[in-house]
Amino acid sequence: MAPGILSEPEDSMPRAKPTVYVMDKFHPSVLEFTKENFNAITLDMPEHAEWKQKAQYLLIRSSRLTAEDIAACPNLVAIGKQGVGIDKIDADACAARGIKIFNTPGVNARAVAELVLTLAMAVGRDVGRIAKLQAEGQVVPKETCKGLILHGKTIGIIGMGNIGKTVGQMFRGAFNAPVIAYDPYMPADAWQDLEHTRVNSVEEVLRDSDVVTVHVPLTPSTRNLISYAQLKTMKKTAIVINTARGGIINEADLQTALEEGLIWGAGLDCHEQEPPSQEKYGRLWELGVVSTPHIGAATEQTQIETGTAAAKYLLEFASRK
Structure with a gap:
């Protein structure tokens, strides 16, 4: 059958x-x-x-x-x-x-962290201003150039998520940098595998750090988190980096702080206006701010x-x- x-x-x-x-x-x-x-x-x-x-x-x-x-x-x-x-x-x-x-979350952490490192180094060595002058056809004698050594300098991280942790690891490896971190929402035992000092306020991060980088979302509580009053407490050789969201650092206050010499410089991948325009950001660029159009994950x-x-x-x- x-x-x-x-x-x-x-x-x-x-x-x-x-x-x-x-x-x-x-x-x-x-x-x-x-x-x-x-x-x-x-x-x-x-x-x-x-x-x-x-x-x-x-x-x-x-x-x-x-x-x-x-x-x-x-x-x-x-x-x-x-x-x-x-x-x-x-x-x-x-x-x-x-x-x-x-x-x-977390998938783009390394790409963004590498951009933080890039911006910090470019700001520290005044690459933006020097490259701009040369592109305009000007001769830039090396005797007129200035820069900072980042080795051993303290990295302050506001926001202890995946990106912040990766930034800390990179700065530890590249510059033997002490790491200061702040995040009121993370558990006390966060980042156990990364040597760092946990602080209780943004003010402590700003006061004690040589490079400050923000890795928090833009919310009503984080908008203008770093404004003139906060910038005034930072070291005159400090660098501030924003690869998170435009508006966390008050841009008008940042311009004033740079004009007054309150800090060394800034690197911005995020802006209140995106993409950033010459009309709005030309003065910041003249002041040596290294600016990129939100390319943190653009690999x-x-x-x-x-x-x-x-x-x-x-x-x-x-x-x-």
Whole structure:
């Protein structure tokens, strides 16, 4: 007798791919992963125009998602967000609806930390001003150049997350730097594997550090965290670095502090206006501020890693539904 035809158990039937609406341009490797694992609706597809009406899942890199957008998305369940920052997404509106946001903290830590090191060294050796003068065709005699040695200087870190810790490790390794750290939200036993001094206030960090770097989100309590009064307490040879969010360091007060010689210099990857313009930041640049247009995670490796991580977190969530 011929064997009967057995139907496959229901559990073994292949599941349909979840549909995700891709809201930005991503690295080709990220798009390849997304298309392999999702029914991906990308920006160039006509059906993308229906994302508000139909989307359950969104993959975002830099787009804004307002409360009005979220209210217009009746089916939205979860968002995959490349990078750690979610300030362009109305998180309160998402929370009210139970919409999950999967960002990628820690994945870009090394890239951002390396930029902190780059900016600190460039500011310390006055690279921005010297390079600008040479690019304009001026001869810059080395006798007119000045700089700081960073070896053995204290690094002060405000915000003890993944990026802050990686910065501390780099400065310890590169400069044998003492590390001072402040974060009121981290447990007392944080960073046990990194030699450091934990302090209880921003003021202590500013007073005792040679290089200060901020790694906190922009919130009402951190806006203008470092203003004129705080800059005035710092060493005249101090360097301040912001690779977190524009607005944490008061830019007008920073300009005043530099004009008055209260600190040595500053490196900014984040600005209140992005991208930064000559009209708004020209004076700071004249004062030697080394400024980059929010490129902390702008390496090819990091773009692949953070974009793929966001898509993976979204896929894992969708697979459990």
